[in-house]
Amino acid sequence: xAEQNAPRDLPQHRRNILDTLEIDTRLLGMIGAFxxxxxVFDVWTGxxxxxxxxxxxxxxQTVSVAIMATGxxxxxxxxxIDLSVGALLATCSAFMGMTMTNWLPNMLGVELGASIIAPVxxxxxxxxxxxxxxxxxxxxxxxxxxAFIVTLGGLFVWRNVAWHLSSGQTLGPLDPNxxxxxxISGTLGxxxxxxxxxxxxxxxxxxxxxxxxxxxxxxxxxxxxxAEMTIGGIVAATILGFVWILNSYEVPTRKLARDxxxxxxxxxxxxxxxxxxxxxxxxxxxxxxxxxxxxxxxRLGRYIFATGGNPEAAQLSGIDTxxxxxxxxxxxxxxxxxxxxxxxxxxTYHTNDIGTLDELRVIAxxxxxxxALSGGFGTIYGAILGALIMQxxxxxxxxxxxxxxxxxxxxxxxxxxxxxxxxLYRKRTxx
Amino acid sequence: MPLDTSDRGTPxxxxxxxxxxxxxxxxxxxxxxxxxxxxxxxxxxxxxxxxSVLMKMLSGAYxxxxxxxLINGQEAHIENPRDARKYNIETIYQTLALAxxxxxxxxxxxxRELVTPLGLVNxxxxxxxxxxxxxxxxxxxxxxxxxxxxxxxxxxxxxxISRAVYFNAKILIMDEPTxxxxxxxxxxxxxxIDELKAQGLGILLIDHDIHQVKALCDRASVMKxxxxxxxxxxxxVTEDDILGMIILGKNPxxxxx
Numbered sequence: 311x312a313e314q315n316a317p318r319d320l321p322q323h324r325r326n327i328l329d330t331l332e333i334d335t336r337l338l339g340m341i342g343a344f345x346x347x348x349x350v351f352d353v354w355t356g357x358x359x360x361x362x363x364x365x366x367x368x369x370x371q372t373v374s375v376a377i378m379a380t381g382x383x384x385x386x387x388x389x390x391i392d393l394s395v396g397a398l399l400a401t402c403s404a405f406m407g408m409t410m411t412n413w414l415p416n417m418l419g420v421e422l423g424a425s426i427i428a429p430v431x432x433x434x435x436x437x438x439x440x441x442x443x444x445x446x447x448x449x450x451x452x453x454x455x456x457a458f459i460v461t462l463g464g465l466f467v468w469r470n471v472a473w474h475l476s477s478g479q480t481l482g483p484l485d486p487n488x489x490x491x492x493x494i495s496g497t498l499g500x501x502x503x504x505x506x507x508x509x510x511x512x513x514x515x516x517x518x519x520x521x522x523x524x525x526x527x528x529x530x531x532x533x534x535x536x537a538e539m540t541i542g543g544i545v546a547a548t549i550l551g552f553v554w555i556l557n558s559y560e561v562p563t564r565k566l567a568r569d570x571x572x573x574x575x576x577x578x579x580x581x582x583x584x585x586x587x588x589x590x591x592x593x594x595x596x597x598x599x600x601x602x603x604x605x606x607x608x609r610l611g612r613y614i615f616a617t618g619g620n621p622e623a624a625q626l627s628g629i630d631t632x633x634x635x636x637x638x639x640x641x642x643x644x645x646x647x648x649x650x651x652x653x654x655x656x657x658t659y660h661t662n663d664i665g666t667l668d669e670l671r672v673i674a675x676x677x678x679x680x681x682a683l684s685g686g687f688g689t690i691y692g693a694i695l696g697a698l699i700m701q702x703x704x705x706x707x708x709x710x711x712x713x714x715x716x717x718x719x720x721x722x723x724x725x726x727x728x729x730x731x732x733x734l735y736r737k738r739t740x741x
Numbered sequence: 742m743p744l745d746t747s748d749r750g751t752p753x754x755x756x757x758x759x760x761x762x763x764x765x766x767x768x769x770x771x772x773x774x775x776x777x778x779x780x781x782x783x784x785x786x787x788x789x790x791x792x793s794v795l796m797k798m799l800s801g802a803y804x805x806x807x808x809x810x811l812i813n814g815q816e817a818h819i820e821n822p823r824d825a826r827k828y829n830i831e832t833i834y835q836t837l838a839l840a841x842x843x844x845x846x847x848x849x850x851x852x853r854e855l856v857t858p859l860g861l862v863n864x865x866x867x868x869x870x871x872x873x874x875x876x877x878x879x880x881x882x883x884x885x886x887x888x889x890x891x892x893x894x895x896x897x898x899x900x901x902i903s904r905a906v907y908f909n910a911k912i913l914i915m916d917e918p919t920x921x922x923x924x925x926x927x928x929x930x931x932x933x934i935d936e937l938k939a940q941g942l943g944i945l946l947i948d949h950d951i952h953q954v955k956a957l958c959d960r961a962s963v964m965k966x967x968x969x970x971x972x973x974x975x976x977x978v979t980e981d982d983i984l985g986m987i988i989l990g991k992n993p994x995x996x997x998x
Contacts, residue, residue, distance in 0.1 A: 528865045607861040609854050612843075616851055619842035626802055626838045627852035628823035686842035 331537050336680050336735060340695045347699065351706035359706060362559035366585060368698075368705055369556070370493030373590045374399075374653040375668060376697035379675040380601040381642035383693045386676055387618040388638060389685035390450065390457035394464030395646050396668030398442055400472035402650035406435040407481030407660030410488060428487040435647040442468065443643015444636050451635030465669065473662060482659035492655025496589040500557050503586030507553035510595075511546045518542055559585045590652045594694070597648065602690045604641075614638060618685035674721070675700055678728045682736070700724075751814040753778045753943040754799075754912050759808035761794050768794040772808075772969045774962050776912065776943040781934060783954040783961035783975070784947045785987055791967040792947050793835070796914050799945075800832040801825035812912070826853070831910035835917045835947075837901040841890035845882075846871040848889055849904045874903045878933065895926040902933065913937065916947045931957060951980045960998070965990040972998045 352359040378395045385392045409431040414420040420427060442464075449460045490496025498506060518538060525532050561583045570577040605611040617624040617631050625631055649668075654660045679696030681688030703724060707717045754776040761769040769791040776782050784792045798805040801822040810817045812828050819825050825832070832838075839848050846867040855863045855870070868885055875882045879899040889897055898918065905913055915934075919927040934944060934957055948954050954961055955975055963970040963986040970986045977996030985991050 524865045528869045530865070530868065603861070609856070609862060612847060612851070612854060612862055616840040616843055616847070619840035620838070622836070623838035623840050624851070626800070626822050626832070626834065628801075628821065628826055629852055686840075 330533060331541060332533060333541070335739075336732075337689075337692065337695075339731075339735070340679065340692065340699065344695065344699050344702065347702050347706060351702070351709065354706075354710050358709060362555050364705075364709075365555050366494075366559045366588075368702055369591055370588055370656065371705065372694075372698050372701040373493070373588075373594045374649040374656070374665075375671045375675055375701070376594055376694045377597050377645050377649045377652065378642070378668065378672045379679070379693035379697045380597055380690045381638075381645040382672050382676040383601075383605070383679075383681050383688040383690055384614050384638045385457070385642055386673075386681045386683060387614055387685060387688045388635070389618055389621070389683075390635070390638070391673070391683075392446070392457065392461045392639070392642055393669050393673075394446065394461040394468055395642065395649075395672050396665035396670075397465045397468035397472070398439060398643060398646040399650045399653060399665035399668060400662075401442065401468040401475070402435040402439045402647040403654040403660045403664050404472035404475040404481070405438045406431040406488075406650060407484065407654060408475055409434045410485045411481050411483075423486060425487060427485040428491075431485065431488060432647075432651055435650055436644060439643040439645075439647030439650070440640050441643070443646070444640035446643070447636035447639030450639065451632035461669075469666075472664075476660060476662065478662055480659050480661050484654065484658060484660070488651070489655045489658055491589050491593065491651050492658065493588045493590045493652070494585065495655075497556075497585040498587045498589070498592070500584050500586050503553050503557050506587055506592075507550050511549045514545045514549065515542050518545070553587060556588075556591075557584050557586050561585060590656070593648060593652065597645065598690055598694055605690055610634075610637065615686060618687075620686075671697070671700060674725045677732075678725065680732060682732075749777050752776060752811075753780075753813060755809070755811040755814075756795070756799065757809040757811070759795060759798055759810075760806045761791075761798055761803060762806060767967045769798070769964075770967045772964065772967075774945075774969070774972065776945060778911075778941045778943055779938055780960070781938055781944045781946055781958045782972075783958035784945055784964065785949075785954065785961055785983065786964035786970075787987065790964040792964055793916060794967075795964070796832065796916060796945065796947060799825065799912075800830060800914055802832075823852070826908070829909060829911040830914065831905035831908060831912070832914040833901050833905050833916060833918055835920065837897055839889045839897060839900060842888050844888055845875070845885055845892075845900045845903075848900050849874070849907060851904075853908065870907070871903070874907050875899065878903050878906065879929070894921045895923065898922060898926065898930070902930070906933075906937070910942060913942050913944045914947075915944060917949065918946070919948075919950070919953065927953075951983055954983065955980060963987055974998070 348360060358364065378399070382392060382395065410427055414424075414427055414430060415422050446457075446460050446464055449455050450457045497503075518541065522532055522538060563582075566581060566583055567577045603611075605614070613624060613629045613634055616627070617629065617634060621631060650665070653664055657664065675697035676688065676693045677683065677696070678699055679689065679692030679694070681693060700721060703721060704717055707720060712720070752775040754774075756772065756774045759769055759772045760767075772791070772795055774782065774784075774795075784795065786792050794803060797803040798808070799810065799819070801819045801824050804820055810819055817824075817828050819828065819830075840851060843851070846864065849871050850867045855866050857863045871885065875885075879896070882896055882899055884892060884896065889900055892900070898921070902918070905915075919930050922930065931953070934946070938944060946954075946958060948957075958975050960972055961975050961983060962972040963983065965987070970990050971992040973982070973986070973993065973996045975983075978993050982993035982996070985993065
């Protein structure tokens with residue numbers, strides 16, 4: 311295939327080091343902003359911000375919004391919007407809460423604590439979320455009602471369907487196995503976290519090597535070896551560093567002692583245990599991987615971006631843009647259900663106001679992460695980084711004692727400012 | 742020399758009594774056009790004469806209200822762009838219909854991506870194929886990793902043309918392919934049309950440039966207010982005859998089929 315395509319006259323000049331490394335400058339900017347936020351708050355709080363404990367908390371607080379933000383990328387890329395994700399999360403959470411605390415034990419006579427409860431509840435939530443999302447997509451794609459209106463209506467409807475289901479009451483306590491997916495009550499521990507970290511590093515390096523091999527096989531230009539090594543090194547250091555931090559957060563001795571007492575044993579002297587990677591973060595990693603593959607390596611993803619870039623061209627190319635809209639909103643609905651699992655498990659209850667204002671946080675995360683509201687551009691990693699930036703701002707301010715209303719003012723200003731910077735960036739680079 | 746139609750065997754394409762209205766406006770009324778292999782038929786008329794609507798019915802972009810499409814004498818069922826592609830009908834739209842945020846290869850294969858055995862899109866293979874076809878059509882083209890928004894008008898046109906050519910079109914619809922091009926690029930398109938014609942493709946060419954129609958087309962069908970004025974053998978009529986058909990809706994005395 312490649313014989314005739316020797317890269318005889320490809321532009322070989324590379325302007326600077328960033329060019330050579332082929333690093334997205336936008337990604338670099340976001341990482342830069344994140345690092346600045348971390349350092350500023352760490353100094354401000356006298357070193358309390360960048361502790362394993364706080365980083366652990368920051369991570370588990372980010373998961374729910376980050377999961378939904380990956381789906382919001384697809385929605386915004388196709389020039390739509392979804393204002394209903396927070397309300398949809400509440401409905402999924404209410405369905406799951408009712409399944410666990412009422413329907414299964416009271417109507418079907420399943421014993422509380424049975425291992426079947428959590429999987430059934432999650433299945434119910436996922437089906438509900440996906441179905442509602444697909445329904446939104448049908449209204450938008452086939453009946454051509456604007457997404458803004460459909461999901462604005464959805465915001466009212468689903469928030470109150472949730473209220474109706476639970477009769478406005480807090481549902482709980484939720485199933486103990488279910489709670490493991492919320493964060494602190496379900497973690498991998500030290501060894502499993504390290505194994506995960508090493509596997510992830512190996513996988514990332516393999517992907518880099520594979521991409522290089524594929525380029526070589528087709529005779530396309532490649533980066534110099536030192537550039538590949540540098541990127542590989544940074545990736546490996548980031549993954550393993552993250553695992554190391556989470557593995558440095560020790561379970562408080564008092565909690566360990568209580569666990570031992572409950573098991574009817576005596577805690578050995580000097581016994582310690584660490585949390586490691588929470589299951590909820592594992593879920594986010596899987597979601598991020600799958601969504602990235604969908605975005606970059608599947609026809610579905612290609613059609614999403616093509617439709618965002620030029621809806622008419624997509625249609626003329628034979629893409630069924632109506633069905634595509636249904637698929638996109640179904641994906642968002644599915645992700646809302648997954649987020650509902652994490653969010654309600656973290657709270658240990660289904661509450662009436664769960665997910666309130668999440669739609670705005672999710673949109674903000676996607677937009678701060680570089681998703682263009684004019685459509686056609688956006689990345690999954692950007693949205694996750696956007697969610698992380700928002701969450702660090704918010705928890706940082708909480709730690710230094712900024713009151714809630716002022717926190718929201720700052721977040722709002724940052725959102726507008728971030729989009730302005732993005733506009734300037736696009737003008738500069740012509741993207 | 743053009744042959745009498747009765748000697749030419751089954752047409753590659755027959756559009757019979759095509760009709761399309763939007764609300765109360767008859768965009769295309771009762772238009773019939775034939776196309777034989779290795780032939781270029783010009784579709785002419787003022788803006789709003791119905792040329793583009795007629796072509797969009799053939800390419801599946803608009804469902805037709807009435808009329809028949811026959812390909813090699815067999816009735817073709819074209820309800821959407823996907824159907825048209827199945828019959829090897831390719832279209833180069835005036836707007837080019839490119840997704841500006843994607844690169845040349847993604848645009849060329851849009852809707853027909855090459856996939857790996859795992860079902861994932863095979864970008865490397867698609868880029869290699871794109872380089873191959875570009876080497877043939879526009880060897881100067883080298884910007885394979887740029888979103889097409891960053892390309893010049895001529896380069897964008899190359900992408901749109903290569904998309905139509907790559908998939909072995911039998912019927913090619915070109916909607917003002919040279920409207921936005923410079924002299925050199927226009928010559929390139931003209932050469933390409935001759936080359937494709939020699940390969941036995943049937944080409945429908947919407948064009949406003951009468952010189953070009955005279956140079957490139959075998960026959961020309963003129964439309965006015967949604968109706969077909971007539972179809973003429975191009976080398977049997979003058980440019981003024983064709984202008985008369987376009988402006989006055991009047992057929993010349995000779996050369997009409």
